[in-house]
Amino acid sequence: MAEITKKLLNGDGKGNGGEEAVRFKDKLWAEKKKMWVVAGPAIFTRFSTFGVTVISQAFVGHIGPIQLAAYSLVFTVFLRFANGILLGMASALETLCGQAYGAKQYHMLGIYLQRSWLVLTICAVCLLPLFIFTAPILRVLGQDEEIIQVAKGIGYWLIPIMFSFIVSYTCQMYLQAQAKNLIIAYLAAFSLVTHLFLSWLLTVKFKLGLDGALTSTVLAYWIPNIGQLLFVTCGGCKETWTGFSTLAFKELGPVFKLSLSSGVMLCLELWYNTVLVLLTGNLKNAKVAIDALAICININGLEMMISLGFLAAASVRVSNELGRGSSKAAKFSIKVIVSTSFTIGFVLFLFFLALRGNLAYLFTTSEEVVKAVADLSPLLALSILLNSVQPVLSGVAIGAGWQSVVAYVNIACYYLIGIPIGVVLGYVVGLQVKGVWTGMLLGVFVQSIVLVIITSKTDWEEQVFMSRTRLRRWFVEGPEDRNRNTQNV
Known part of the structure; x- marks a missing residue:
């Protein structure tokens, strides 16, 4: 960084080094502000999401070692696998929305968002067998039968979490392209606090066991999604969201190729x-x-x-x-x-x-x-x-x-x-x-x-x-x- 600064401060040899230094500092400060407007909320949101996972594992771990082993196994092997695919495919939206916003094609962001919803939903449906047939797959992998029986139920619970990734990732990338991702950080913080309270209420107070912990986990993933959808569709993005459109069903091929x-x-x-x-x-x-x-x-x-x-x-x-x-x-x-x-x-x-x-x-x-x-x-x-x-x-x-x-x-x-x-x-x-x-x-x-x-x-x-x-x-x-x-x- 110092080397870049030095080169720019040297000027063009015409005695205007001081003026260029001022311009460079202004340019650097402006760029850093634009960077942190996106990076700051994004970092906080990711820590909050990581916190949801830690809280879920902590409460499941207090229910029993078999439950923790089954949860960790299904979460790590199946949900992380699905998460990687959906997150990767959703990143195509970062390219499209970011470039369209820079080109001031504002209405296209809403169309790209809807196209991404369609592509990712098709992908999520294709991933459903992982969670429906969790038990047979784990049996083939040679896992303990007692863990398999618990993991079978957890697999069904994780289906709505997998579908939550569709809304979560796409809305985040759509809002980030417009530097409006502060709302995502607020929703993530609210979801984290709510998840902690509900996990305690359902597992400790009401003693609902694994079902209580997983209910809270599902809600923790969907609460921010509901907030993001309301923000997008109810006036938070007036320039870029012009309503649902049949245009979302056109040009799906190139979008799917970039997403893949x-x-x-x-x-x-x-x-x-x-x-x-x-x-x-x-x-x-x-x-x-x-x-x-x-x-x-x-x-x-x-x-x-x-x-x-x-x-x-x-x-x-x-x-x-x-x-x-x-x-x-x-x-x-x-x-x-x-x-x-x-x-x-x-x-x-x-x-x-x-x-x-x-x-x-x-x-x-x-x-x-x-x-x-x-x-x-x-x-x-x-x-x-x-x-x-x-x-x-x-x-x-x-x-x-x-x-x-x-x-x-x-x-x-x-x-x-x-x-x-x-x-x-x-x-x-x-x-x-x-x-x-x-x-x-x-x-x-x-x-x-x-x-x-x-x-x-x-x-x-x-x-x-x-x-x-x-x-x-x-x-x-x-x-x-x-x-x-x-x-x-």
Whole structure:
């Protein structure tokens, strides 16, 4: 960041360095405000959603170990799988809404939102068998029969939660494109407090057990959705929501194609950590290794909420500026967001490197696990540092509409480089979990380098042209356009 500032402060050699410094500071301050308007609420919302999951697990855990095991299994294996697909496919809306808003095609945002609802609903219906046939699937996977019987009922409970993702993700991305996501943060906070109260009321006070905890969980996911839908349709977005339209059923093919590319891109990233856990489960002394790794992944997951907030900011700012036709502003936004995220990541990198295993005492009393966490701390710190760059570059890709390109990059870096090297280091060389994680981190590092190269070598004027072409191809006249054309005639 200091290097960028220095270059711009040097001026053009005509004695106007001071004037350029003032202009740069104003430009930088304006960009940071636009960034935090999106990133701040996005980070808070993600922490709140993470809190809902923690509260649910805590209350289910107090009901019984079998219930906790069944809930964790279904939630981790099935709901997270569905969540990854739906979140990935919904990210196509970030590209479309962000670019349309930048181009002042305001009425198209509502049409894109409705098209995304249709595409994601079709996808969710296709995912229903996972939750309907939870028991047979777990039986094939060799799980304990007692856990399977409890998991069967939980599978049905998680169906409305899966469908809640459709409204949640699409409305969030629709509102973020307009920098109106503060309402999402308010609703997330209200939902978190309500979930805590209802979980206590239904499980402790009324002793409804697992059904009580799951009822509260379903409500916690749907309360923000109802609030977002009311905000969108009842006057909160007058420029961009013009009512339900049959136009939503047109041009579904291109939307589905972009959504599929987005889904593949994000799923490959989300499933990467799952592979890390599965590989660790086959190592020697797997119990201690998995416990230590779970603690590290939980800490890494918490920090990831910050990175995902900057991912949202990057996708919104880049798509807005491309839609507006300003390649220079898009490049400047990328520099500001990446440097800000990296600075925060570097501070956290030093913090976790200094703490080492001491943080593990928040999660366990086992000295053996604490020692294992201390041994993994350098990798955790390095992972946090990489997280400060890689998700932001993914956000840039979403904003520019490069999902299909990044999907290929992810396949090559994660599954052809990271995992094979991790297997060799962990199993053949004998580094155990450190070897597996080192290989996986190498995959993330290579991916980050590739995305940096792609971003830096990109012709952003051409990206503006491609954005305009996409918007023009999918554009339909709104009421204002028809009135203007009528007047001209």
